Amino acid sequence: MILIGGAAATDAHAASNDGAVHIDASGHVFRLDAAKVTYAFGVNDKGQLQSIYWGPRLAAGDPLPAPIAPPGRDSIDGTVNVIPQEYTGWGEGLYYEPDLKVTFPDGNRDLVLHYQSHSVHGNVLSVVMQDIERPIVVTLQYEIDPGTGIVRRSAVIENRSATPVVVEQASAGTWLLPRGNNYTLRYLAGRWAGENDIYERPVQPGKTVLESRRGSTGMQNEPWFAIRRNDADETHGQVWFGALAWSGTWQIAVEQDQAEQIRITGGFNPFDFGYQLAPGASLQTPSFYAGVTNGGMGEASRLLHRLELTRILPQAPHPRARPVLYNSWEATGFDVNEAGQMALAEKAARIGVERFVVDDGWFGARNSDKAGLGDWTVNPQKFPHGLKPLIDRVHALGMDFGIWVEPEMVNPDSDLYRAHPDWVLNMTGRPRSLGRNQMVLNLARPDVRAYVFGALDKLLSENQIAFLKWDYNRSWSEPGWPAVPADQQKNVYVDFVRNLYGILEELRRKHPNVEIESCSSGGGRVDLGIMHLTDEVWPSDNTDAFDRLRIQDGFTQAHTPGVMMAWVTDSPSSMNGRSMSLEYRFLSSMQGSLGVGANLTKWSEQDMATAQRLIADYKAIRDTVQHGDLYRLVSPDQGSEHSATEDVSPDKAHAVLFAFLHSSTEGYPYPTLHLQGLDPEARYRVRVLQGTLAERTPTVASGAYWMNMGIDVTMHGDFQGTAVAFDRE
Structure with missing residues (x-):
């Protein structure tokens, strides 16, 4: 909704219409109010979009200053570098991190964006900017969530010229904090089996870059940040926080300039990036969500959790409670067969499990991780009558049925690779690196996209499957795309992820009762983009109950416990040989979405009774755990x-x-x-x-x-x- 009129009328309306967009009488100052937050910016006297305020909600009638560009402080830096711009092109002598960098066919790389127009559709404000001389148009989108005050920003870059241009850097936007030198950055970093360590460092002159260059989100950095005042802690003080919704290579840059201005810019990772934008084509950046609170780090997390539960997840605003799950991987490994899985299903049902999942090893020539990936047909030696007898037995025991897939990968020893060796990411004449004995299918290719969707659609159409554990077990290497001209090959970084999202969307439309877990060697693909299309995520392959407490503590900085799958596995732990009681292991896992991954055939009757009791207790509290407010x-x-x-x-x-x-x-x-x-x-x-x-x-x-x-x-x-x-x- 738009209100154009006097300040008093606009602010009075803001108090009762959270999430609405308010525009002053001049049409050049935009204000978004929701929950406890006000976000304001406007068009300055130079035609640039200038930040005005982002912080705790202002009162009705509070005036907003006119956006007037400050004068340059010296001849070295130039005026453009002291203006707190919402979205900048690289040009006009800009020295800090730009939002957009473009190369034109004639070699020009100067891009200066000025305001053209704005419009509002529902609660989404769109602001159109254009280069001062060339027809490169950027439409910025702003939307504030009524329940949390979290703002979503994204940008659509259009090439309205008659020739292709190359986008070398593109972000969703830049968040600006009040000038100062009393800030601390918190971020998450880690590795396989050690995801989500919490790190802090002072925000000082220079730039801190959080990123992934791996083709996917990665577990080395999470696409999340929090910046707190130095006097803020878990329960008190001012915190700004945000997260990118993108499952490919990404970057968040936190920069303090020479005037102590803090900027946080996020979007596609510019490393090796070069998206060719054809005439008339457009490029949509990832969405970048960010919020602010006076309630410390704990409240920052709870606000982001609430956004995820009510706006991000596929079943939002009322996501279904995650069922108690059993996964057979740690019990059987690749030694999967009908009789063995039925025996495990019998025991899982006894302790109150609601979903039985067959993991890796059910398809193709899959007796180890060296063969079979890509051949998504049931192994006739392991399941001579197909999956139906097992699925029927699982259903008779009162559970639904799930299965493991890794559709973006292929083993060289597979029928698929032998038929289509050109379908993997590769650079002509260069070695094709293996990771976990597999290569990455180039999902950017239309034929690969069609194959992956077709294989999964057939699997779901022919079997009563309620759940896919969707795995992704290696990072990219040799990210070439020889089937397209050389100047278009770098489009793979965007087109791969867009096609991944497209497959997930299409599967969900055609099979609306199927739920999906995002897994990537643990927590290698957890972000707001993949969370919008999957129902739960796998935080780590490390299931040691003590280690998981730390991993889960970091995970919940950015993500709701409602999607955090946590298994109870055997003791001693296969990760480090540590022994813990079954009760301790259950309580560690009960803080998220509870699963069991132990070898139930080795459990005693006492173990079974303990598990049955604690699973029953969990079912009574899980709505509070999964959908409530978390206090660390x-x-x-x-x-x-x-x-x-x-x-x-x-x-x-x-x-x-x-x-x-x-x-x-x-x-x-x-x-x-x-x-x-x-x-x-x-x-x-x-x-x-x-x-x-x-x-x-x-x-x-x-x-x-x-x-x-x-x-x-x-x-x-x-x-x-x-x-x-x-x-x-």
Whole structure:
């Protein structure tokens, strides 16, 4: 909705119409208000888009300053470098990170973007900019989420000239923070089996680059950032945060210039990037979401979680609770057959599992990771009657059926590769590198896209499959596309991901009851782009329950626990040989979407009974865990003896506390835990799911009591866990 009129009328309307776009009487100042946030920018006297304000919500009637370009401070930097522009082309003497860089056929690389027009459709503001001399048009999109105040930005770049141009750098936009030198950047980095470590560094003059050059999101950096004032912590203080929705190569650059202006620019990774834009063609950048809060890092996470649950996920705004899952991989590896899977399914049903998933090894000549990828037909030796007998048995046991696929990859030892060796990413005459004995299919090719969709569509059409575990187990190498002219080959970085998204969208339309998990050797493809098309994600191949506490702590900085698949696996851990009780392993996994990946044929009757009890408990609390507000009470930092999390349902009627003791030192008691997020006036009844509370802990007390007096748990030894539910009376 647009309001054009006096400031008083516009601001009065803003208080009651969250998510609407408001434009002042001049038509040159744009204001977006939602939840506790105001975002404002305008057209300055030079025709540029200039940032005005982004922060806690302003009151009705508060004036916004006119966007007037500040004068240059010296002759060295030039005026353009001191203007806080929303979106810049590389030109006019710009020295900081541009949003858009283009090369024209005549060699010109100067691009200066000025405002042309704007329009509003629903709650989306579109602002059109154009180069001062050439017909390169950029349409910027702005949308603010009514529930969280998180702003979505993206850009559409159009070539309206008669000749091709090459886009060498393209971002969704630049976020600008108030000038200053009191900021700290938080980001996530890691590796295979060690994803989502939390790192912090001061924001100082220069540039910090977070990126992936791997063809996919990667696990070395998450496409997420948070920048806090230096006095902010988990529960208090100002934090700006954001995440890219893109599953290919990406970059987020955090830059402080010589005037202490902070800029965060994000979009396609410019490394080896060169998208040829034909006459009349357009290029859509990824969406870049960002928000601000005065409630510290914890509230920043909860806002992003709420956006994911209500706007990003395929089933938003009311995503289905994730079913308790069993996956056969750690029990059988590639040794998959009908009888063995049926035996596992019998045991999984006994403990309350709702979804049974057959992992790798069911197709083609797949007896190891050296053969069969690409040949998506059922192995007749392992399943002589196809998948139907197994699926029927799984259904008879009261579970739905899922299966593992890795459709973007191919083994050299496969019928597909022997028939189509040209279908992989490759550079003519150069070696074709293997990773995990496989190569990457060039999904940018229309014939490859058609094959992948056709194979999956056939599999789903011929079998009653409710779930795909969609894996992706290597990064790109030799990212060539010899089938197209040399000046178009770098389009592969965009077209591959667009076709991936297209396949997922088409499968979901044709098979609306099928759910999908994004897996990539663990957490190698987790971002808001893939989350929009998949129902859950796999954070790490490391299922050690203690390691997972740290991995999950980092994961929830950026992503909701509702999509975080967490398996209970065997002890000692295959990752590091560490032994832990079954109860500890369950409580670690119950903080997300619960799964079981252990070899159930080796479990004792006592193990089965424990699992049955805890799975039943989980089902009673999972809506709160998966769709509630997460409070990280004690972070499992390396060297810490304790960690604790709390989930609170959106209506504050229920809460769940998970507390862990990793090792006892010198007999110190477990610290008192002070809950957060409860209704202080309500009364909550305590229900212990696992562990022991201190003597004289009340059975019923107010929310104020549990938040201020706190609760004491009793744990001694190593790798102990406690879980407590709180229910409003």
